[in-house]
Amino acid sequence: MIFLNNLYAIFRKELGSYLFSPFFYIIAGFFWLIAGFFFWFILSDLIQKVALIEQQGGLTAGVDLASEFLNSYFNVIISLLLVILPAISMGLYTEERKRGTLELLATSPITNSLVAFGKLLSVVTVFSILWIPIVIYQIIVFSASQPPMEITVVILANVGIFLFATSVLSLGMFVSSLSEHAILSYIMTFILVVIFWSLDILSNSVGSPLSYVLSYLSLFKNYAPFLKGVLQTENICLFLSYIAAGIFLTTQSIEVLRK
Amino acid sequence: MIEVEHLKKIYGSTVAISDVHFSVEKGEILGFLGPNGAGKTTTMRILSGYIPASSGTARIAGYDVHEDSMHVRRHIGYLPENPPLYEYMTVESYLHFVSSIKGMAYGDRTLAVTNALKRTGLAEKTQVIISKLSKGYRQRVGLAQAIVHSPEVVILDEPTIGLDPKQIIEVRNLIKSLAGEHTVLLSSHILPEVSMTCDRVSIINQGRVIITDKPDNLMDQMLPVNIYRLVVEGDVVSLKSRLESLDGVNKVEIIPSDSRCILEISSSDKYDHLAKDLSRMVINSGVDLYEMRHTRPTLEEVFLKLTTQEQ
Numbered sequence: 207m208i209f210l211n212n213l214y215a216i217f218r219k220e221l222g223s224y225l226f227s228p229f230f231y232i233i234a235g236f237f238w239l240i241a242g243f244f245f246w247f248i249l250s251d252l253i254q255k256v257a258l259i260e261q262q263g264g265l266t267a268g269v270d271l272a273s274e275f276l277n278s279y280f281n282v283i284i285s286l287l288l289v290i291l292p293a294i295s296m297g298l299y300t301e302e303r304k305r306g307t308l309e310l311l312a313t314s315p316i317t318n319s320l321v322a323f324g325k326l327l328s329v330v331t332v333f334s335i336l337w338i339p340i341v342i343y344q345i346i347v348f349s350a351s352q353p354p355m356e357i358t359v360v361i362l363a364n365v366g367i368f369l370f371a372t373s374v375l376s377l378g379m380f381v382s383s384l385s386e387h388a389i390l391s392y393i394m395t396f397i398l399v400v401i402f403w404s405l406d407i408l409s410n411s412v413g414s415p416l417s418y419v420l421s422y423l424s425l426f427k428n429y430a431p432f433l434k435g436v437l438q439t440e441n442i443c444l445f446l447s448y449i450a451a452g453i454f455l456t457t458q459s460i461e462v463l464r465k
Numbered sequence: 466m467i468e469v470e471h472l473k474k475i476y477g478s479t480v481a482i483s484d485v486h487f488s489v490e491k492g493e494i495l496g497f498l499g500p501n502g503a504g505k506t507t508t509m510r511i512l513s514g515y516i517p518a519s520s521g522t523a524r525i526a527g528y529d530v531h532e533d534s535m536h537v538r539r540h541i542g543y544l545p546e547n548p549p550l551y552e553y554m555t556v557e558s559y560l561h562f563v564s565s566i567k568g569m570a571y572g573d574r575t576l577a578v579t580n581a582l583k584r585t586g587l588a589e590k591t592q593v594i595i596s597k598l599s600k601g602y603r604q605r606v607g608l609a610q611a612i613v614h615s616p617e618v619v620i621l622d623e624p625t626i627g628l629d630p631k632q633i634i635e636v637r638n639l640i641k642s643l644a645g646e647h648t649v650l651l652s653s654h655i656l657p658e659v660s661m662t663c664d665r666v667s668i669i670n671q672g673r674v675i676i677t678d679k680p681d682n683l684m685d686q687m688l689p690v691n692i693y694r695l696v697v698e699g700d701v702v703s704l705k706s707r708l709e710s711l712d713g714v715n716k717v718e719i720i721p722s723d724s725r726c727i728l729e730i731s732s733s734d735k736y737d738h739l740a741k742d743l744s745r746m747v748i749n750s751g752v753d754l755y756e757m758r759h760t761r762p763t764l765e766e767v768f769l770k771l772t773t774q775e776q
Contacts, residue, residue: 208568215565219551226553310549310610313513314566315538 212316216324217331223301224294224332237290237336244282245343248275272351273359276344280363280433283340284370288403291371292395294332295378296388298325299456303386308460318457322379326453329375337367359435366432369445370425374399376452383459399425402448466491466618466648467512472521474507481507482672485521489665491617492645495677496663497652498768504672505652506546509622512650513543525618539568542616542647546623548607552596556587556606559595560613567614581613584642586635601632608639612647619643621651625658637662656768668768690715692760693743695728699752704728707746713739725755 224230252271302308311321341364348355378395385391401408406427409420421427425448428441467489474481482504489495497505511518512525514534523530525537551559560578569577582588585605590598595606604627611619624640625633640662643649653659659666660680667677676683697704705717705728713732720727732739740759747754 211571212566212568215562219554219562222558223551223553305549305552306545306547307549307551309510309513309515309543309545310563311566313515313538313541313543314563315535315568316566317535 209320212320213324213327216316216321217327220298220325220328221331223297224328229297230332233290233293234336237286238339240286241283241340241343244279244286248278248282249347252278270353272348272353272355275347276355276360276363277433279343280367284367284429287367287371287374288396288399290336291333291374292378292381292392292399294329295375295395296382296392298329298379299383299460300386300388300391312460318460319453322383322453322456322460326372326376326379326449329379330372333371333375334368337364356435362432362435362437366429366441369432369442369449370429373425373445373448373452376449376456377402378452380452380455380459383456384463466493466526467495467650468522468524469508469512470522472508472511472523473519474504474511474516475519480672482669484673485669486674487667487677489648489650491648493665494640494644494649494651494663496659496666497650497669498656498659498666499652499654499669501654503669505654505669506622507672508669509543509620509650509652510545513541513545513620514538515543540617542611542614542619544607544611544619544621544624546626548603549610550595550603550606553594555592555594556582556598556609557591559606560609563610564613567616569614577613577615581609584612585609585639600627601629604628604632604636608636612643616647618648618650621649623652623654625653625655633658691732691739693728693730693732693740694756694758694760695730695743695747695754696725696756697728697747697752697754698725700750701726701728701752704747704750704752707750708743711739711742711746 252275256271299308302311312318344360344364348357348360374395377398378391381395381398382388382391384394402423403425405424406421407424409417409424423444428444431438431441467487469488470486472485473483485504485508487495497508499505507516510516512523512530514530514537517531526540528536528540530537551562554562557578560581561574564574564577565571582591585608587602587605587609590602595603598606604624608621608624611621621640625636628636637658640649640651644664651659651663663680665677666680666683668675668683701719705719708714708717708728708730715731715733717731718729720729730743740757744754744757747757
């Protein structure tokens with residue numbers, strides 16, 4: 207009971223720090239603007255393509271517009287998230303270090319892992335708020351799609367994004383726990399995530415069997431099946447491992463790096 | 466309530482504290498006095514469980530601060546040098562947050578927060594956002610978070626730093642009011658503060674506790690000298706030799722100044738019995754007396770003597 211109380215306290219405090227700061231609204235505005243633009247752009251591009259085929263007397267019955275849209279749009283969005291997510295996680299611990307509030311948390315009867323978990327929950331919630339318009343876009347497109355889109359594919363694509371985002375935020379939390387500089391934390395997280403994202407490509411330049419292991423860790427490679435509507439335990443496990451590793455490393459760095 | 470023995474902390478190659486030892490009884494206020502960089506903050510951080518000691522032991526309410534850290538944390542309130550405030554919160558919501566992470570039950574929090582607000586004189590600022598508060602009020606919010614959960618032990622690192630004189634007096638009174646109910650350890654480099662608020666004082670320098678005693682005892686032990694300064698006019702030379710013959714007088718010095726003279730009389734008399742003999746002798750000698758002042762060594766002098774001896 208006390209555990210839940212404390213977790214809720216940390217979660218609420220952290221969520222409040224986002225919702226009360228103009229920074230969150232700048233990030234959200236930026237994300238929604240770009241995501242909205244690409245929604246319009248990709249959709250109108252696809253419609254034009256179909257119109258062109260029809261003009262030339264081709265058959266449009268075999269074109270699965272909906273899944274083509276899902277693929278293109280989510281690939282754009284996920285690249286956008288690579289830029290946005292580190293900005294959400296960068297202040298998680300840097301601010302606590304800078305303001306000296308880490309000293310309050312570290313001398314209260316709560317464990318480091320509970321604090322980290324509560325913080326992660328709050329940024330995942332922030333991400334979920336950012337994601338709401340994207341869900342609305344999907345409802346608009348897929349409710350009108352002919353032939354109808356398979357709902358499980360759409361849900362899996364969203365679950366994949368959610369797991370990916372949580373993993374990135376968890377790693378970002380760890381990076382933010384290392385210093386008191388938010389910008390540094392942003393840059394480091396971005397670089398780290400880009401590396402993990404493209405490990406399968408990078409691993410091609412390394413000889414096997416290391417390349418096999420590296421490519422297995424790639425965020426992209428583990429996300430791709432979700433977008434195809436394929437659910438594999440190994441992909442879920444990998445994302446969960448990333449999330450757990452982020453929390454664990456954060457806990458350790460808070461323990462070790464006390465001034 | 467607090468027992469500290471041979472505490473040592475080394476950062477890399479720098480020794481922050483080398484031998485800190487003291488104990489604080491339940492309900493007592495112990496002042497931790499030392500120049501900047503003496504190791505006060507390090508000691509307090511170890512006691513609060515923020516950093517581990519390199520060696521030595523520290524126990525609070527019978528629990529080891531490192532091994533039973535969670536238990537200790539439940540029994541302490543800690544105000545670090547910079548109050549740990551979340552700027553975007555209101556005073557009230559901040560204290561609610563602190564009371565919940567300190568493990569207070571939901572039902573007890575409102576009353577606890579109201580009490581802490583009242584005690585620290587923040588009752589009118591409950592809905593103010595912390596970033597809008599002045600330095601003095603922030604310090605009070607910091608104090609409020611240290612006592613909101615009624616901890617047995619309150620650790621305050623430089624609680625009056627950056628406050629104006631009126632606020633300092635208020636905070637001192639607040640700290641004094643904590644005694645009895647709470648055990649208080651406070652650090653300061655301001656001497657009058659410690660001598661006014663604390664039952665006992667530990668003087669720390671270069672990472673070592675030099676002495677722990679009551680402020681009065683410290684002064685008596687370290688500088689057992691009383692000085693009387695007399696401003697007189699008349700035949701001071703004959704008065705000087707007569708004064709020197711008095712029991713308890715060590716030395717009489719004449720310091721000429723304008724038309725009058727200042728007589729500085731040092732005595733080893735710990736108390737002020739000598740004053741009446743002195744005054745009687747001066748009046749009977751026919752010399753005009755304009756002023757007679759009794760000065761005792763200040764804690765400042767004791768402190769300087771102790772800390773410079775060490776170097």
